[in-house]
Amino acid sequence: MGLKNLQSGTAFIYTPRLILVPFTIQILDSIENEAGALLKANDLLYGNGWPDDDAIETFPKIRKNLTLVTAPSGFESWLIVKNDGLEIIGDAGFKGQPGAAGSVDIGYAVIAAERLQGYAAETVEALIKWAFAQPDVNAITASCLIENFGSQKILQRFGFFELSRNREMIFWRRDKR
Numbered sequence: 001m002g003l004k005n006l007q008s009g010t011a012f013i014y015t016p017r018l019i020l021v022p023f024t025i026q027i028l029d030s031i032e033n034e035a036g037a038l039l040k041a042n043d044l045l046y047g048n049g050w051p052d053d054d055a056i057e058t059f060p061k062i063r064k065n066l067t068l069v070t071a072p073s074g075f076e077s078w079l080i081v082k083n084d085g086l087e088i089i090g091d092a093g094f095k096g097q098p099g100a101a102g103s104v105d106i107g108y109a110v111i112a113a114e115r116l117q118g119y120a121a122e123t124v125e126a127l128i129k130w131a132f133a134q135p136d137v138n139a140i141t142a143s144c145l146i147e148n149f150g151s152q153k154i155l156q157r158f159g160f161f162e163l164s165r166n167r168e169m170i171f172w173r174r175d176k177r
Contacts, residue, residue: 013078013126013127013130014083015122015123015125015126016083016122017082017083017084017118017119017122018080018081018082018083018119018122018123018126019081019082019083019086020078020079020080020081020092020123020126020127021044021078021079021081022072022074022076022077022078022079023062023066023072023076023077023078023079023091023093024066024072025063025066025067026038027039027079028059028062028063028066031051031059032059039088043086044079044081044086044087044088045085045086045087045088046087046088047082047087047088047089047090047111047113047114048111048113048114049111049112049113050087050088050089050090050111052109052111052112054109055090055091055109058077058091058107058109061095062076062077062091062093065077065095065096068096068097069097073097074094074130074134075093075094075096075097075098075104076093076094076096077091077092077093077094078091078092078093078123078127079091080092080108080110080119080123082114082119089110089111089113089114089119090108090109090110090111090114090119090120090123091108091109092106092107092108092109092120092123092124092127093106093107093108093127094106094107094127094131095107097136098134098136098137098138101138101139102136102137102138102139103137103138103139103140103141103173104131104137104139104140104141105140105141105142105143106124106127106128106131106140106141106142107142107143108120108123108124108127110123115150116150120150120151120154121154121157121158124154124155124158125158128140128158128174132176137176138175138176139173139174139175139176140160140173140174141163141171141172141173141174142155142160142171142172142173142174143169143170143171143172144169144170144172145168145169145170146165146167146168146169146170152170155172155174158174159174159177160172160173160174161173161174
């Protein structure tokens, strides 16, 4: 069958090592109710530990965002898939359409078995490029736990600056340049 059968209207994003595949309601239904039969029929494999608890916790939010659009726009969530082996190793994306000021909020997660290999950074870089190519996006925001030094490094590397923090979280922003 091949990945083309997962096409959602929003093109895949290709990086040197990854394919970002837009989530659809059908993909979510397949993961939650059919042990990923749709993904497996398209030669995608679950990476070691995916979906993890973080991904499972995010699925209802992804579903809610997808119900607000007729087809994925790209401002929802994406599967992170390794080119080599077509393993799903995480998810990333935005938490909805740009707001009135043209801001979108990004989030990302890679399974523990695949961390510290640059996949999150590669994903964030690709999503930043994609978002800033969209006419209504002027800024990207993000947040991470104070103890998540890996995410802090990634966000700083790609030009995010710290807006504020509380006891648990750091809040970031990057403006379109």
